[in-house]
Amino acid sequence: xxxxxxxxxxxxxxxxxxxxxxxxxxxxxxxxxxxxxxxxxxxxxxxxxxxxxxxxxxxxxxxxxxxxxxxxxxxxxxxxxxxxxxxxxxxxxxxxxxxxxxxxxxxxxxxxxxxxxxxxxxxxxxxxxxxxxxxxxxxxxxxxxxxxxxxxxxxxxxxxxxxxxxxxxxxxxxxxxxxxxxxxxxxxxxxxxxxxxxxxxxxxxxxxxxxxxxxxxxxxxxxxxxxxxxxxxxxxxxxxxxxxxxxxxxxxxxxxxxxxxxxxxxxxxxxxxxxxxxxxxxxxxxxxxxxxxxxxxxxxxxxxxxxxxxxxxxxxxx
Numbered sequence: 001x002x003x004x005x006x007x008x009x010x011x012x013x014x015x016x017x018x019x020x021x022x023x024x025x026x027x028x029x030x031x032x033x034x035x036x037x038x039x040x041x042x043x044x045x046x047x048x049x050x051x052x053x054x055x056x057x058x059x060x061x062x063x064x065x066x067x068x069x070x071x072x073x074x075x076x077x078x079x080x081x082x083x084x085x086x087x088x089x090x091x092x093x094x095x096x097x098x099x100x101x102x103x104x105x106x107x108x109x110x111x112x113x114x115x116x117x118x119x120x121x122x123x124x125x126x127x128x129x130x131x132x133x134x135x136x137x138x139x140x141x142x143x144x145x146x147x148x149x150x151x152x153x154x155x156x157x158x159x160x161x162x163x164x165x166x167x168x169x170x171x172x173x174x175x176x177x178x179x180x181x182x183x184x185x186x187x188x189x190x191x192x193x194x195x196x197x198x199x200x201x202x203x204x205x206x207x208x209x210x211x212x213x214x215x216x217x218x219x220x221x222x223x224x225x226x227x228x229x230x231x232x233x234x235x236x237x238x239x240x241x242x243x244x245x246x247x248x249x250x251x252x253x254x255x256x257x258x259x260x261x262x263x264x265x266x267x268x269x270x271x272x273x274x275x276x277x278x279x280x281x282x283x284x285x286x287x288x289x290x291x292x293x294x295x296x297x298x299x300x301x302x303x304x305x306x307x308x309x310x311x312x313x314x315x316x317x318x
Contacts, residue, residue: 017187019187026055027225029173054245061077062260071205076214079210085280113247116251118278205266
């Protein structure tokens with residue numbers, strides 16, 4: 001029994017490490033290309049970096065859907081939204097200190113995040129996601145990005161944030177990014193197999209394992225990128241990555257797998273966790289909009305909101 005548990009746990013940890021390292025490589029070299037082209041820090045964070053750091057969720061969505069494990073897809077994506085908006089954002093001020101945010105930008109990104117979550121909950125409550133539902137989710141992310149780029153793009157270029165250092169060796173960056181993407185695909189496959197094995201051994205729902213354990217693991221690239229960004233005073237890139245990742249997970253990441261392989265999902269779990277993610281997101285956005293900063297007090301509140309979800313889900317399990 002012990003050996004049966006140790007092996008999948010080791011594979012799970014190994015897969016997560018590969019996901020984190022590969023995502024870091026893919027993001028670093030993708031951002032080098034984008035910043036060399038003159039994109040604003042906020043837009044780099046919202047679109048490119050959030051997409052790059054969420055590649056583990058994308059890979060999990062496709063692989064889990066192809067394997068018929070819809071709960072892993074939805075549980076991981078919704079769990080990632082909650083973890084990134086509360087736990088990951090809450091940890092940052094304790095590690096790197098207080099940093100400011102722009103109220104209008106936060107409200108706009110937050111509105112997109114909540115709308116994406118509402119769409120997701122509405123589509124999963126019936127217990128399955130069709131290709132049409134998935135197409136709407138994926139298309140909604142594109143629409144949200146167009147809105148955010150058009151509203152915040154010009155302002156972002158005028159801000160004093162300095163984009164990450166540039167390097168015009170495009171071929172080198174493309175090659176390194178491609179290697180990172182390949183590592184993400186391999187890591188995602190290993191993680192999926194480990195999660196299904198562990199949930200079977202302990203007789204725990206794949207959804208619950210994915211919502212809590214897997215979601216934190218696949219959210220590690222966000223905290224690593226955000227820490228680096230804030231230490232280098234790229235505050236807009238960090239907040240853009242955090243909220244942009246939440247929008248991406250609640251729309252594109254969930255939808256891309258079912259767009260190819262329609263899935264079934266535990267509707268009751270998806271409903272309650274999705275509603276809690278909406279509740280948590282609203283509290284975070286309201287706190288950021290009123291205070292226009294992320295400090296230890298707000299960080300402690302965000303972490304508490306995340307930990308409270310364990311009690312909420314505990315009642316459902318019973």
